[in-house]
Amino acid sequence: MMAEAALRGxxxxxxxxxxxxxxxxxxxxxxxxxxxxxxxxxxxxxGAAAAFLIAGPNPWALTPGxxxxxxxxxxxxxxxxxxxxxxEDAAFAVIYLSALALAVVLLTHRAGPEALEGLLFGTAGxxxxxxxxxxxxxxxxxxxxxxxxxxxxxxxSLDPGYLTAGPHAAAGLNLLLMMLVALNLVAGFRxxxxxxxxxxxxxxxxxxxxxxxxxxxxxxxxxGLSAASSIIGLVIAARLDLEPGAVMTLCAAVLFAIxxxxxxxxxxxSALHRRGRLAARPRLS
Amino acid sequence: xxxxxxxxxxxxxxxxxxxxxxxxxxxxxxxxxxVGPNGSGKSTLLKAIAGRIQPLAGAVRLEGVSPGxxxxxxxxxGVDRAFPITVADFVALGAARGLGLFRGLxxxxxxxxxEAIEATGLGGLTRRPIGELSGGQFQRALFARTMAENxxxxxxxxxxxxxxxxxxxxxxxxxxxxxxxxxxxxxxLHDLALARALGDEALVMARGCLAWGPTADVLTPDHLRRAQxxxxxxxxxxxx
Numbered sequence: 001m002m003a004e005a006a007l008r009g010x011x012x013x014x015x016x017x018x019x020x021x022x023x024x025x026x027x028x029x030x031x032x033x034x035x036x037x038x039x040x041x042x043x044x045x046x047g048a049a050a051a052f053l054i055a056g057p058n059p060w061a062l063t064p065g066x067x068x069x070x071x072x073x074x075x076x077x078x079x080x081x082x083x084x085x086x087x088e089d090a091a092f093a094v095i096y097l098s099a100l101a102l103a104v105v106l107l108t109h110r111a112g113p114e115a116l117e118g119l120l121f122g123t124a125g126x127x128x129x130x131x132x133x134x135x136x137x138x139x140x141x142x143x144x145x146x147x148x149x150x151x152x153x154x155x156x157s158l159d160p161g162y163l164t165a166g167p168h169a170a171a172g173l174n175l176l177l178m179m180l181v182a183l184n185l186v187a188g189f190r191x192x193x194x195x196x197x198x199x200x201x202x203x204x205x206x207x208x209x210x211x212x213x214x215x216x217x218x219x220x221x222x223x224g225l226s227a228a229s230s231i232i233g234l235v236i237a238a239r240l241d242l243e244p245g246a247v248m249t250l251c252a253a254v255l256f257a258i259x260x261x262x263x264x265x266x267x268x269x270s271a272l273h274r275r276g277r278l279a280a281r282p283r284l285s
Numbered sequence: 286x287x288x289x290x291x292x293x294x295x296x297x298x299x300x301x302x303x304x305x306x307x308x309x310x311x312x313x314x315x316x317x318x319x320v321g322p323n324g325s326g327k328s329t330l331l332k333a334i335a336g337r338i339q340p341l342a343g344a345v346r347l348e349g350v351s352p353g354x355x356x357x358x359x360x361x362x363g364v365d366r367a368f369p370i371t372v373a374d375f376v377a378l379g380a381a382r383g384l385g386l387f388r389g390l391x392x393x394x395x396x397x398x399x400e401a402i403e404a405t406g407l408g409g410l411t412r413r414p415i416g417e418l419s420g421g422q423f424q425r426a427l428f429a430r431t432m433a434e435n436x437x438x439x440x441x442x443x444x445x446x447x448x449x450x451x452x453x454x455x456x457x458x459x460x461x462x463x464x465x466x467x468x469x470x471x472x473x474l475h476d477l478a479l480a481r482a483l484g485d486e487a488l489v490m491a492r493g494c495l496a497w498g499p500t501a502d503v504l505t506p507d508h509l510r511r512a513q514x515x516x517x518x519x520x521x522x523x524x525x
Contacts, residue, residue, distance in 0.1 A: 030368050152386045155378055158368045161337065163382055213414045215369050 007238050009127040013135045013191050014230025014248065017200055020139035020184040022222030023146055025205025026215060027177065031157040034206070035092040036077060037198040040182050042096035042103065043073030045194040048119050049106040057115070063134065063186060066194075070182030073099060078175050122193030122245045131190060138187035142180050153177060154215060196245030200226050203252035210263025225255050287313045287437050287469050288348030289334060295342035296329045302341060303329045307493045311438075311486075314467035316460070318474050318484030320504065322516040325490040327473040328360060331440045334471070349437075354383065356436035360443045360473075362427055366416045372426055373411040376402055379433030394433075401432035404462070406455055421452035428456055432463075439463060441472045445479070457483070477504060491515035 028034055047069020048062050055061030073095055080091035107116040127135070146153070152173045155163035164170045181201070188197035204225035211221040233248030240247075261268050290310040297303045304326035311317050319327045332338045334345055335357035347355075356379075379401065380394040390398070402411055405425040410418065415426060424444070431439065441460075445453045460483060463470055474480045480487060480500070487503040489496040491512040496503045 026369075030365075032365075149386065151378075151381055154368075154370065155381075157365065158370060158375075158378075159362070159364045161363070163378065163386070169386075209369070213369055214371060214374070218369055 006127070007234055009132060010191055010244060011231055011234050012132055013127040013188065014200070014234065015227045016132070016135035016139040017184060017188045017192075017197065018204070018223050018226035018230060020135075020142035020180075020187070021197075021201035022204060022208070022224075022226045023219035024142060024177070024181050024184060025201040025226075026208055026218045026222050027153055027157060028181070028202065029205045029209065030215070033088065033092075034202055035089050035096070036178065037181055037185065037202050038195075039077055039092040039096040039099070040070050040073055040178065041185050041189070041194045041198045042099040043069045044182070044185055044189055045103040045119055046099040046106070047072075048189070048194070049103040049116075052115055052119070053106055053110050057118070059128075059131070059190060062190060066186045066189060067182065069099075070186060071179065074175065074178030074182055078171065078178060082171060082174075119189070120193050120195055121243045122189065122191050122196065127191045131187075135187040138183045142184060145176065145180055149173065149176065192245035192248060193243075196249045199249035199252055200229060203249065203256050204229060207252070207256040207259035207263070210259040210265050210267045213265060225259070226252065229255055286348065287350050288346070289313075289350070289438060289469065289471075290346045290348070291334070291343060292346070293343040294330075294333065294340050294345065296326065296333050296338065297341055298338075300341070303492065304333075304490075305493050306343070307490075308343075309488070309494060309497055311469055311471055313469050315485040316464050316470040316472065316483055317486045317488060318472050318480040318500065319488045319490055320474060320477065320480050320509070320512075321490035321495070322513050324492075325512060325516050326492050327490050328442050330490070331357065331442050331471065331473060332359070335440055354434075354436050355438045355440065356431045356434045357440045358427055358431050358442065358444060360446065364415070364427075366418075366423065368415070370415055371412050372407055372415060372418070372429075373398070373402065375415050375426055376407075376429040376433050379430035380435075382434050383436075397435060398433050401429040404432060404459060405429040420447060421449055424448055424452060424456065428459055432459065436468070438469045439471075441470070443473055443475065445474075445476070477509075480504060 028036060044066040048066040050069070051061040051065025077091050077095050080086055104116065107119070152163065156170055156173050160170060164173065184201065185194070185197050188200065192200065205222045207225050208218040208221035212218045229252035230248050233251040234244055236242070236251070237244040237247040259267065262270065264270050288310065292308050294307050295302050295305055307330065319330070321327050329338070333340055335355055336352040337357070377390060377398045380390055380398050384390070402408060405428050407422065407425055407429060410422065415423060418426060444456060448456070460470065472483060474483070481504055484500040486498065487500040488494060489503055489508045489512050492515065495512045495515065496508040
């Protein structure tokens, strides 16, 4: 069972990840770039695997390695997508599958399957003081960048090329968005695993669509849902001695299902309700 | 003085010329309508002037207006209507376009946005997400956003396609207002009656300029037939 201090640290990390990752996830969902998070996380996996081979399971090597790999992947994905020879989702698929294969080869060949498992699923006890600073810092940087560039991010998602004069500004905004995603994923991956961290970013963001109409409303909903998934998931994982990252992501999935059913914006039950009310209205004929 | 000129402009996609050497200037402060068969290069010319595509040869010369101050409403707006944004915020992006990425909207900008929303008849829908608008309402929102740009040059590509007559009438009124404000307008139209009503000048295109001048002199059956012949047997949407 997880020690209480570790549990508390992991919860704080989960909340930080929710604050940074929630608004980013909503933006990615709105831009139809949900796969980009996967591409980055697999890149992170490969980068961390390479760092692992060089320096062993040393957190001071894993984080820069992961960050460097994420930067490479995000630049590559941006370039591939900008070249217009491939749809964006195809570019992401190519990159993340290649990165995953590379990570598996690197880790299982040299380090054994336990190392791979650690990177895939995380170790919730890994959030020591420095890890928490990184998670908190990532959330701060994300919020500041979103506040500064909100107009650009929203306009580029809504109507590419409308607000930004010339292709360079648009490419810059895109790269910045990818780097913010990378930063948040790197901050979360040692505790919750490279793949599960994406789940905590994307699933609450998708669920937020059922709760609010505006970007701001959805961002707040995503933060709340993601933080709730983390805390509930951590408690359950600690009680039942399960992988925290996976349980947290499952909690996010359950909250997604609840949102899809009962959310006021197009949730199945509220939609049925509205249809019933319309049908009960007297007709003109 | 506003000037939009181009010289020996060659435009196209992937090296194939859709417009092969067109030279001219749009009359400042007036409304020019562009007509021609499908594939005659009307939309391509507008895109080049808006700076959305680079010419294969030749150049567009702007005087007294920067590329960012040209309002352009393409035929297919490219707006992702699933994006979570309300009508009010969507229209406000028009005012923001002149301000760049960071500068905030001032009181005058907010007034302009509110006016644009009223003028397009969207007053009751400001808080509605754009994804929930009908086709006509969304076209009004696009006009409102264009109006909020307060641009000296306005390019409209088939702005009335698939609009009901009420929407069309209201949007024509807005074009009339822009004309009174002496904005330089270029409108691609396929409805020739409308082109005659709106255009001070007309340009008949057939992968280049076939005729250009005062609307009454240019929109003749002879020119339109020749445009059609020059573009092959592509159907003209509306025979003269």
